[in-house]
Amino acid sequence: MTLRPGPQSPAAGCRLGARTAAALLLTIAPAWAAWAANGGATASATVVEAVPIGLPATALDLYLGQLSPAGPFVGSVLIRVIGGINDEPVALQLPARQTVPGDAPLTLEGGPALLGRGLATAITAHMSMSSSKEQAREAQPVAITIAFN
Amino acid sequence: MKHALSLLAAASMALAFVNVQAANSDTATATAVVLTPIAIAKTADMNFGNVVAGNGVVTLNTDGSRAAGGSTPLVVFGSSPTAAAFHVTGDGNQTFAISYPSLPTTLAGPSSSTMAFTICTAATAAASCSGTVTTGTLASGATDIYVGGTITVGASQTVGTYTGTVTVSVDYN
Numbered sequence: 075m076t077l078r079p080g081p082q083s084p085a086a087g088c089r090l091g092a093r094t095a096a097a098l099l100l101t102i103a104p105a106w107a108a109w110a111a112n113g114g115a116t117a118s119a120t121v122v123e124a125v126p127i128g129l130p131a132t133a134l135d136l137y138l139g140q141l142s143p144a145g146p147f148v149g150s151v152l153i154r155v156i157g158g159i160n161d162e163p164v165a166l167q168l169p170a171r172q173t174v175p176g177d178a179p180l181t182l183e184g185g186p187a188l189l190g191r192g193l194a195t196a197i198t199a200h201m202s203m204s205s206s207k208e209q210a211r212e213a214q215p216v217a218i219t220i221a222f223n
Numbered sequence: 224m225k226h227a228l229s230l231l232a233a234a235s236m237a238l239a240f241v242n243v244q245a246a247n248s249d250t251a252t253a254t255a256v257v258l259t260p261i262a263i264a265k266t267a268d269m270n271f272g273n274v275v276a277g278n279g280v281v282t283l284n285t286d287g288s289r290a291a292g293g294s295t296p297l298v299v300f301g302s303s304p305t306a307a308a309f310h311v312t313g314d315g316n317q318t319f320a321i322s323y324p325s326l327p328t329t330l331a332g333p334s335s336s337t338m339a340f341t342i343c344t345a346a347t348a349a350a351s352c353s354g355t356v357t358t359g360t361l362a363s364g365a366t367d368i369y370v371g372g373t374i375t376v377g378a379s380q381t382v383g384t385y386t387g388t389v390t391v392s393v394d395y396n
Contacts, residue, residue, distance in 0.1 A: 110394035112324070113263035115307035117340065118386045119271035119281070119330060119374050 259364070261313035263393050269307035269370055276380040285369035286348040306348065307370035311359060311393050318360045318396045321368065325390035330374060333383035339375040340387055344368055359393065368393075 271283050279293025287306045313319065321344070329337035343352035345368075346359055352371040359366055370389060 109258075109260045110392055111261050111263045111311075112390055112392045113265050113309045114325075114388050114390045115265045115268050115309070115370065116386055117269040117271075117307065117327075117330060117342075117372060117389055118384060119338070120273045120384045121276055121332070121338075121376065121380045121382050122273045 258314040258317065258395065259312075261311065261317075261319055261393055261395055263309050263311045263368075263391060265307065266310050266367075267305050267308040269372060269389065270303070270305045271372075271374055272304035274374075274376055276376060276378060276382070278376075278378045280373050280375050282352050282373045283371045284350045284352045285343060285345040285371040286350050287371075288350045307389060308348075309368040309370070309391050310365065311361065311368060312365045313361050313393075313395070315364060316361055318358060319393050320396055321355075321357050321359055322392045322394075323355065323390065324392050325388065327387035327389070330385035330387040332385035333381055336381040336383070336385075338377070338380060338385055340372060342370055342372040342389055344370050344391075358396070 269283065271281055272289065274281050274291075277293065279291055282290045282292070283304055283306060284290070285306050287304055289304050311319070323342070323344075326342060327340055330340045331337055342355065344355040345351075346356055346366065348369045352373065356368070359368065368391060370391070372389075374385070
């Protein structure tokens, strides 16, 4: 005759409870894992073609176009787009910061402008400069990027 | 011999009686908490907008603002830049884990051209892009995840639109 130990004690009852709980957890876990949710988003970027421009803006142009006798100077520079436009609208991007000779910071103000259609389209960029007039007289090209929109 | 058998029978009966007497029962409480299934829904795609080819890195912050490093100028016309956003819903104020099971390392463009791509995420949209969040907390059953990123644009980057898909996974902790 073989005597098998049964759930004869509170400790054994606890073991039964632990086993029951473990079994429940095993049952619940897959359902829990199934609750993971996924979401997808599209990431996109568009590379646009740069367009050459004719007359580069210069600090001297800015000086000549200044509106106030003391800095910061604010002026307008006419930029002529010489080609590559055709019937495509283009966008103008002003650099955030340029430095002219003498380490004078040149800051371009105003938002980009959407050019009209056609060749040799003229646009105006508004700029301000917190340097002296003497420094402004030194002509220094200002890089401006124009690209198809 | 007969006496021995009698003793054995008596002993067996005694053991059986002890066994019956020792039988007992106890109770254990089984508890299960049913939570509202966690869900995530995209509310915005990620759009770096237009950029001009050049050697540089364009960063799209989690609030949708952009910054460029290197020689790549940004063009702000056309499609407005936006960070991706996901709305997460679930139970109460539960915490949850965030993972990114499918992240492209490049965006695919025309003629098999690509550009390097990384993401950054945040629980609150901000003018910054650094690292990724891996945990979140629901506030009254909902919260958001914002996704920005960077792209590396080459000097001779092929003109065109580049795309990829970012997958975000959430699960209760």
